Amino acid sequence: MIHNAQLIKQGAEAKVYLAPFCQRQTIIKERFTKAYRHPTLDKKLTSRRVVQEARCLSRCQKARIDTPTVYMVDTENYLIYMEYIEGCSVREYLVTPEGQTDAAQTKVAQEIGRALGLMHNIDVVHGDLTTSNLLMRNETGGSVVLIDFGLSYVSQLIEDKAVDLYVLERAFSSTHPNTEAMFEQILKAYGESGKASKQILKKLEDVRMRGRKRSMLG
Ligand SMILES: Nc1ncnc2c1ncn2[C@@H]1O[C@H](COP(=O)(O)OP(=O)(O)OP(=O)(O)O)[C@@H](O)[C@H]1O
Structure with a gap:
């Protein structure tokens, strides 16, 4: 207790x-x-x-x-x-979009992409990327903090990192309609900050394809 x-x-x-x-x-x-x-x-x-x-x-x-x-x-x-991180989650931020500017949303997307690129650079795979596991720190005006490393592990594999991104992409599309453009901005920032990010983004296309085939087959 x-x-x-x-x-x-x-x-x-x-x-x-x-x-x-x-x-x-x-x-x-x-x-x-x-x-x-x-x-x-x-x-x-x-x-x-x-x-x-x-x-x-x-x-x-x-x-x-x-x-x-x-x-x-x-x-x-x-x-x-x-x-303890004082602030709200990206999930809460996206479900109450009133008063948000495009520029503010772009900044959040860039921060997420950059943080994920840096995390993959040091071979940490999060394992459970969702918008609830991204917090926005009040103290620094909303900078993004990664939390919940309960399923995380260390891996150098491009495939593991691509799947990590795919999990977040699925979380975005299932929880936040009309955020495709924001997810593209995340991937753009990711592409600019990671060591092998271009290869990982290429692999993400294969992972998506497999996901589509799987959902077609039921
Ligand atoms: N460091 C933190 N600062 C502020 N809030 C936090 C922090 N860690 C966790 N939380 C809050 O607690 C919730 C649950 O935490 P977390 O996601 O780590 O646990 P979990 O999902 O139950 O664990 P796991 O997925 O590892 O089984 C988060 O969504 C967040 O709201």
């Missing part, structure tokens, strides 16, 4: 709390153990995921990619203590 904690999200894999820690508001992410798994195996897998998430967050932070700072990792209790 985390003292003075407020539960802000209960997911299938983790609980996310907001709680005071070292005199600041802190996000505490707690992974569950799975009762259907053998206890020893379960402990190993759950703590491995906690470590994996914290490692990918730290790897991004070292490369100056805006992600929550990790304050502490408790592998015994499967907890990550991290910086």
Whole structure:
């Protein structure tokens, strides 16, 4: 039990709390153990995921990619203590477009593309890119912060990075109608900031094609 904690999200894999820690508001992410798994195996897998998430967050932070700072990792209790980002998600931003200018939306798209390009440059694959996992930091006037590295891993494969982009593209098209132009701007900025981004964007076309074939076959 985390003292003075407020539960802000209960997911299938983790609980996310907001709680005071070292005199600041802190996000505490707690992974569950799975009762259907053998206890020893379960402990190993759950703590491995906690470590994996914290490692990918730290790897991004070292490369100056805006992600929550990790304050502490408790592998015994499967907890990550991290910086609380005050702001709204890109999802919330896009579902309430009133008063947004094209220039503001372009800036957000460019920031997303640039952040993803830098993340892939250091071989971090996010694994769960959605508009809910992109936050806009109030403090800096809405700069984009990547969160939820629960499914992230390190890979040099062009294919893995292309699939990462495809997952975000699907999230855009299923959640936000009429954002094709914005997604194009994301890819343009991505193409300008990544080392192998041209190859990855080429591979994205194959991944899309496979996705289309799969949905045609049902
Ligand atoms: N560092 C943070 N600052 C502010 N809010 C956060 C932060 N981390 C998480 N949140 C909030 O909590 C929600 C859930 O967090 P997260 O996406 O990491 O968990 P999850 O989806 O349940 O976990 P997982 O996908 O790893 O099983 C986010 O959508 C966001 O609203």
